[in-house]
Amino acid sequence: MPVTHEDILHWLQQSAQVLHEYSAFLTQLDSAIGDADHGINMDRGFTAVNAKLTGLSDADIGTMLKTVGTTLVSTVGGASGPLYGTAFLRAGMVSSGKQSLETSDLITLFDAALEGVKVRGKAQAGEKTMLDALIPAIEAGKQAAANQLSIAQVLQNMTAAAEAGMKNTIEMVATKGRASYLGERSVGHQDPGATSCWLILQAFSDTMTPDAAHE
Amino acid sequence: MPVTHEDILHWLQQSAQVLHEYSAFLTQLDSAIGDADHGINMDRGFTAVNAKLTGLSDADIGTMLKTVGTTLVSTVGGASGPLYGTAFLRAGMVSSGKQSLETSDLITLFDAALEGVKVRGKAQAGEKTMLDALIPAIEAGKQAAANQLSIAQVLQNMTAAAEAGMKNTIEMVATKGRASYLGERSVGHQDPGATSCWLILQAFSDTMTPDAAHE
Amino acid sequence: MKKLINKPEDVVKEALAGMAAVHADLINVDIEQQIIVRKDAPVKNKVGVISGGGSGHEPMHGGYVGYGMLDAACPGAVFTSPVPDQMLAATRAVNGGAGVLHIVKNYTGDVMNFEMAAELAAAEDIEVVSIVTNDDVAVQDSLYTAGRRGVGVTVLLEKIVGALAETGAPLAQVADMARQVNNHGRSMGMALTACTVPAAGKPTFELGEDEMEIGIGIHGEPGRRRAKLVGAAEIAETLTTPIIDDLELKAGEQVLAMVNGMGGTPLIELYIIFNELERILKGKSISITRSLVGNYITSLEMAGCSITLIRLNDELIKYWDAPVHTPALRWGR
Amino acid sequence: MKKLINKPEDVVKEALAGMAAVHADLINVDIEQQIIVRKDAPVKNKVGVISGGGSGHEPMHGGYVGYGMLDAACPGAVFTSPVPDQMLAATRAVNGGAGVLHIVKNYTGDVMNFEMAAELAAAEDIEVVSIVTNDDVAVQDSLYTAGRRGVGVTVLLEKIVGALAETGAPLAQVADMARQVNNHGRSMGMALTACTVPAAGKPTFELGEDEMEIGIGIHGEPGRRRAKLVGAAEIAETLTTPIIDDLELKAGEQVLAMVNGMGGTPLIELYIIFNELERILKGKSISITRSLVGNYITSLEMAGCSITLIRLNDELIKYWDAPVHTPALRWGR
């Protein structure tokens, strides 16, 4: 079963809800190695996204994701605004006109998003950023796709890899973003952006896994 | 035995020492209903007085007390500076040229000091100030003098009355000085100025009571 | 106690040395006599205007010494009135032959010390007039008590009266203006936290996480009452209403409004309070013709604010707008 | 959390409304677009100079909008870079036909958002040059990391560059001057306490009664290291030495020195730090030719300070001394 237009809508709603619930937690993570606003930022952005979703019920997936991107750029600010904004914008650009996504579309979409984050943020793996959740997630997704797993399982594997990647950030020394100012003192703390990245992937996976939402 | 020039010197030294020891306590009292400086103020003033004492070994009692007065005026500031300063100045004026003080001289001296505080501060008994220690002390002194008690006992009675007066300030509503700004909230706190007044009298009494200093 | 200081007993002296270094173009600081004097003092035939009080209220008063405001300031120990010697030295230093105005905040200590200084100055044939500010509506005015405290109005009065003195007006007129400003001004303050006198080393009082003090002065003292912490709108209302009532401000009148920080409150919060103040006054058709928002009369690092309103007329506006050039207030030159 | 606010989510909006009311003569505040624009913008044929960043650093940047300094400022949420929409709106509002300079503090978020705004402005044929300030010596400069933060120099640079822009100098020259000031300036900060982001409700970190953070930025973050609290002399030494070393300041050189309060530290302590700074520089025969002491780039109610030094030459002095008239800095008019 491909990812439908409704699934995307549901995913975004779910993301908004989860980011709202985890707002204080993300802010607390950011408080340790950043400036105590990541949860507030993501919550503000996805609340704005959520408000736009009703107007998007007839749009194609590309338009939807591009709208998410511009909304995040216009409402989040900070580092995460341009980064997630660019990610969704790029994802939208490669999904133009689509009403549903097959596994290969999904991989293309995530690759584009990753490229967007990299170009915008000039970071790479191992610098203790959201990339350390996103990169292993996409690798796991490609692996799962190569193994012909279902879309739901592809997303489950991506989420699990993102979670592992997120946990790996704890031991990393930050060299990009605000946490880099702390140098060695950044070690021992989980990166907030990697955490929000995992939450968003998890929301996607939950959306595509029939029973997950009712757990 | 009259109060000698040396007794006065000793009293002033003793006052400086006691006010230094009680500085934090007086400041704490002032912190509750004032501005947390009375101990600091008195300590600063009597430290300056102490430094002048060596230069006064040949002076008469009047000159000594006047010097204490001007020194306090010049170094204490706040409310207590002009009040104690004026008290000692007036006490010095009525002791001009004296090398020793009989009981009656002592009463005159204290009356003059009290008059000085009253004229300068425009307060009266019952307003929760140093007057509430000084006034009952002088009354007790006059009573003791009328009963022909020794100077040491006069001063002991004065000190006891000052202590009782000081304790009575706890229940008073302040209407003069900084504590007046607290209105009813000033009740339940002992007045710092009444406390320093008691300490100074106690130092005098100790000086004149042969064994007190060794207790 | 967490402070950027060396030894508590050196705080005032070292801060004065710092001020002297930063503002060498405007002021001379006499560390020995502990006075801050306008660079070009005494200004011939101009009334000298001085003030003073405990330290810990910075920028008041030293920050207001300069063209168009004070001729000298006498900073005492932290929260302790200066001594008459300082006031006498300042009076001498600024006497340009037209007499000297002493601006005294109504605190027993300040009043008595300035009184003694005035007596000493009189003995030297320097004409001195003292005026006492007492604008704090949190304290009831009464002949039988120490009366209301002098707080925020003092700053604005020093500006207005300083401008008048700069014109060469005689002492009696300058003193009259000071009394007029004081009569037409009222203030009230509140605190979110206490503060710590360096030599005391401990906060002046303890306050719960959800409590505030209403009706504080500027000496780290508790206020008239303790209350549950509420929002900015309600706080502004609590401070403003007694001021409006006491001044009997009417619709159509105009005021100079100051929202003053107690030292530890960031500017962003003071602007929020001002926003509320504006709303309240607009609701009563009183217009804020001039305003000042920032830390002008503080209580060390205390968090909190005070509101001051002065009823304006054209003359007061003229002297408010006149050029001033001091470390803390500057415009028009 | 003890703050003079209403709802955390309304802090920025209400503070802007307050600012608009207080400084109506100098600035227009567009609450909707969340930008603060100089009253007479766009000034024809003058380079527009804008800056922006998270709120919570007041008076920066909004307090520096006005004659001789910024043409507009874009305040983001507290400690959060503003969004490109704000920067684009500000860029449009100040474009007088001579192009617009974006002054960007080096934070990943600020840099990326300003970058996107510049792209959008370019698409509208508005010439934009961005310059990035990165003066914090607490952070090691490196091509492989986010690099040094932009802190205190930003304020002084806005003043100097704003004065140059006021002369009608072309964009390239204004941008060159900005780079020059940034290259010749360094800062370092320390904290005695953390601060609380209103929407977060809790202090950003915990610090013991005898501890301080050395090498902090301006976002309530912990510093490079935690240390035992020491006296003002030693603190000034700790902050100043790396600045002097990094700038390679030599005997005989002159500097513009700023001692900046983080928001919760009283002025009296900042003067004490300045006194120490003066002593240190005097010991190295470096002269403080111009100076600024006060709260200029803050971190909400954090207690602490930062020191900034900029190597001066005659040209920089000229533009520093040029008239400025903004809510927070004013002289010469």
Ligand SMILES: Nc1ncnc2c1ncn2[C@@H]1O[C@H](COP(=O)(O)OP(=O)(O)O)[C@@H](O)[C@H]1O
């Ligand atoms: N250059 C970068 N590339 C990728 N991600 C980054 C980069 N810089 C920061 N991030 C991510 O952004 C997160 C912080 O976002 P947020 O707190 O919203 O913004 P800010 O740091 O501006 O306050 C970090 O936890 C990190 O994952």
Ligand SMILES: Nc1ncnc2c1ncn2[C@@H]1O[C@H](COP(=O)(O)OP(=O)(O)O)[C@@H](O)[C@H]1O
């Ligand atoms: N008008 C007055 N008459 C007599 N004593 C007074 C008067 N006002 C204040 N005092 C005394 O002064 C004491 C406070 O002294 P101090 O703390 O040194 O000065 P300040 O109040 O200026 O800080 C009070 O406790 C009170 O006993």
Ligand SMILES: [Mg+2]
């Ligand atoms: Mg952050």
Ligand SMILES: [Mg+2]
């Ligand atoms: Mg006191």
Ligand SMILES: [Mg+2]
């Ligand atoms: Mg005092």
Ligand SMILES: [Mg+2]
């Ligand atoms: Mg941020």
